[in-house]
Amino acid sequence: MTALDSPPLRTDRPRSGFGSALGRIPTSLWVAYGLTFACLILLGVSTSDGFNPDRLLRILSNAAPLGVVAIAQTIVIINRGLDLSVGPVMNSAAILTAVLSAAPGASLATTVPLVVLMGAAIGLVNGVLLAFTRIPPLLGTLATATIIGGVNALVTRGQPRGIVPDELRVLADGRLFGTPFSASLVIWVVLLVIVGLILTGTVAGRRFKAVGANPRASWLSGVPVRRHTLVAYTASGTLAAMAGILLIAYSGSPSLTAGDSYALNSVVAAVIGGAALAGGTGGMVGTFAGVAALAFLTTVLNSFNIPSPVQFIVNGGVLIGMLLINGRLSARRGAR
Amino acid sequence: MSSATRAFRPQALSTTSLRALSRAKFLWILALAVIVVASIALPAFRSTVSVNSLLASLAPIVLIAVGQGIVVMWGGIDLSVGAIAGLATVVLSLSPVLPGGAALAVPLVLVAGLVVGLANGAGVIAGINPLLMTFAASGVVQGFALLLQSTPGAGIPLPLLTVLGTSLGAVPLFALIALVVLVAAWAWMGQSRAGRYVQAVGYDQRIATRLGFPVRRSALLVYGLSGVFASLGGMAIASRTYTADALVGASSVIDSIATVLVAGIVITGGIGSLLSILPAAVIIAVVGQVITLTGTDTYYQTIFKGVLLIAAMGVYGLADRGLKIPWRLRQKDKDASPAHTRSEPAR
Numbered sequence: 194m195t196a197l198d199s200p201p202l203r204t205d206r207p208r209s210g211f212g213s214a215l216g217r218i219p220t221s222l223w224v225a226y227g228l229t230f231a232c233l234i235l236l237g238v239s240t241s242d243g244f245n246p247d248r249l250l251r252i253l254s255n256a257a258p259l260g261v262v263a264i265a266q267t268i269v270i271i272n273r274g275l276d277l278s279v280g281p282v283m284n285s286a287a288i289l290t291a292v293l294s295a296a297p298g299a300s301l302a303t304t305v306p307l308v309v310l311m312g313a314a315i316g317l318v319n320g321v322l323l324a325f326t327r328i329p330p331l332l333g334t335l336a337t338a339t340i341i342g343g344v345n346a347l348v349t350r351g352q353p354r355g356i357v358p359d360e361l362r363v364l365a366d367g368r369l370f371g372t373p374f375s376a377s378l379v380i381w382v383v384l385l386v387i388v389g390l391i392l393t394g395t396v397a398g399r400r401f402k403a404v405g406a407n408p409r410a411s412w413l414s415g416v417p418v419r420r421h422t423l424v425a426y427t428a429s430g431t432l433a434a435m436a437g438i439l440l441i442a443y444s445g446s447p448s449l450t451a452g453d454s455y456a457l458n459s460v461v462a463a464v465i466g467g468a469a470l471a472g473g474t475g476g477m478v479g480t481f482a483g484v485a486a487l488a489f490l491t492t493v494l495n496s497f498n499i500p501s502p503v504q505f506i507v508n509g510g511v512l513i514g515m516l517l518i519n520g521r522l523s524a525r526r527g528a529r
Numbered sequence: 530m531s532s533a534t535r536a537f538r539p540q541a542l543s544t545t546s547l548r549a550l551s552r553a554k555f556l557w558i559l560a561l562a563v564i565v566v567a568s569i570a571l572p573a574f575r576s577t578v579s580v581n582s583l584l585a586s587l588a589p590i591v592l593i594a595v596g597q598g599i600v601v602m603w604g605g606i607d608l609s610v611g612a613i614a615g616l617a618t619v620v621l622s623l624s625p626v627l628p629g630g631a632a633l634a635v636p637l638v639l640v641a642g643l644v645v646g647l648a649n650g651a652g653v654i655a656g657i658n659p660l661l662m663t664f665a666a667s668g669v670v671q672g673f674a675l676l677l678q679s680t681p682g683a684g685i686p687l688p689l690l691t692v693l694g695t696s697l698g699a700v701p702l703f704a705l706i707a708l709v710v711l712v713a714a715w716a717w718m719g720q721s722r723a724g725r726y727v728q729a730v731g732y733d734q735r736i737a738t739r740l741g742f743p744v745r746r747s748a749l750l751v752y753g754l755s756g757v758f759a760s761l762g763g764m765a766i767a768s769r770t771y772t773a774d775a776l777v778g779a780s781s782v783i784d785s786i787a788t789v790l791v792a793g794i795v796i797t798g799g800i801g802s803l804l805s806i807l808p809a810a811v812i813i814a815v816v817g818q819v820i821t822l823t824g825t826d827t828y829y830q831t832i833f834k835g836v837l838l839i840a841a842m843g844v845y846g847l848a849d850r851g852l853k854i855p856w857r858l859r860q861k862d863k864d865a866s867p868a869h870t871r872s873e874p875a876r
Contacts, residue, residue: 312695502672
């Protein structure tokens, strides 16, 4: 087995011209955006004022918590990891936000950094656990997720308390400076752009992909593999805490379980967006489409007044279909 | 692989089984120690009622974990076991409405589990990552179960319950079934051709494919078995809770994975012994029972499971340093030629 056996890299192609630029877009992105537009059209056709931009923006800003946590998941997946602890971290962040806000003299200026710091600390623990041992990421983060869930329940005695300050509620519902964009949507997109620029525009960022594609080769060529794993999980914890704050801004009350479904849904969003769990592929552009597709699909199902059990079935079916298509496409790409 | 080079004379137990058993030595000692300490320290633990409830809570864990263990030995993972167990309880509660009545309910439950399992296997063969495939399937199954379930907490019909809830002395019927399933699955995995194929695929799928082993058929087999055992586990849960609940199995997904891991089955597949599931489940169940009996906060049980999971992975990680670790090889192979029929199993 030599390097000659592997298919040529996509970047080896000529880099000029609009056609070749289009050709360089990965197939998974076409599929992801195709699915998003299909859901969008279904959404528009199914309701009377379906293409109302205000409504579409509202749907997208409702998806902001998932969007932010999907950024976290994508960073980790690109690095050949997996973070199932993001759900419980979101719950912890929501609970801590409510508790800190209930304290006398509390303000968001102190609460938010503290909560985000807590998320970063949990992410760092995950990173140390996975970078310095041979524990598989699926199990390591499953274990920390279990522990965090237990601690959440123990600390709150099963009954989370606290208040959600009004300024935080504005984050969810309010429009920014009279524009039709809500604050949460702007936060999501800004985070997406920042992380995307870091991942594609800096050497250290591009090395996440290198580490994910082949950790050993990266290490041999001088990439600090462990440091990248540490940073990936710390970033994941940080972003998950931010997503938790966005979540509580929407729901208005802390909960022990509200964030749990986000762990696997974020994986699904990243995978629809073209990230492979084997690492090395995926990116922010695709993940945005993954989140948008999930959000539109849920809204379509809601607007048909479909009972929630059937929604489970349709969601699962669409997911299986998407994964089948992605699997076929990546198999063909590998065979070329 | 090493077993092939060492000796060609047939042994009563395969080298793999012997190695796996010796790995589990300390687990058995630990399980015995936990039981002894608990029964000395807590008189209530020794009572017949307590033993009965311990065995009743052990049965579903063991049943579901055996299915999960088989899938993990193959190199996959099954997140749909919880949803299948939930579906099983719902189907049992519907037995008066069903055409065949109570007599047909039990086979119907098992067939439902088998169908879901085979669908999982087919998806994995088609190239979907096992983690995501079984997660999607669990959503579909849960949806069906919720749809079938008229009211949450509907009771299981009495005639069915008297059969399922039978106890021989302090030993519930399902504890016996679980024990039989465990030993049978262990013997099957180590001694039968199909079981050896499962181990071979888990050890290194590429080599197994090149040797012409029936990789696809064994995928259908392991996921089918996992579905059937999850259905059995669901029945065991229903025999204990007397009610149907589509969401009852939510915690058994993590429980079964934790049990399999503590039992020393390597998550990438091929190495481990299904028999070790028993001491692993005993440790988890006894600690749970002690937490209940002493009136300690039950949330500590959740935390305990997580800590146990990390500790087990740490211990096995250290113990396996001397082993020739196949997945290093496998990863190098994959990077050289990504033309794969199936995506890498989730790690």
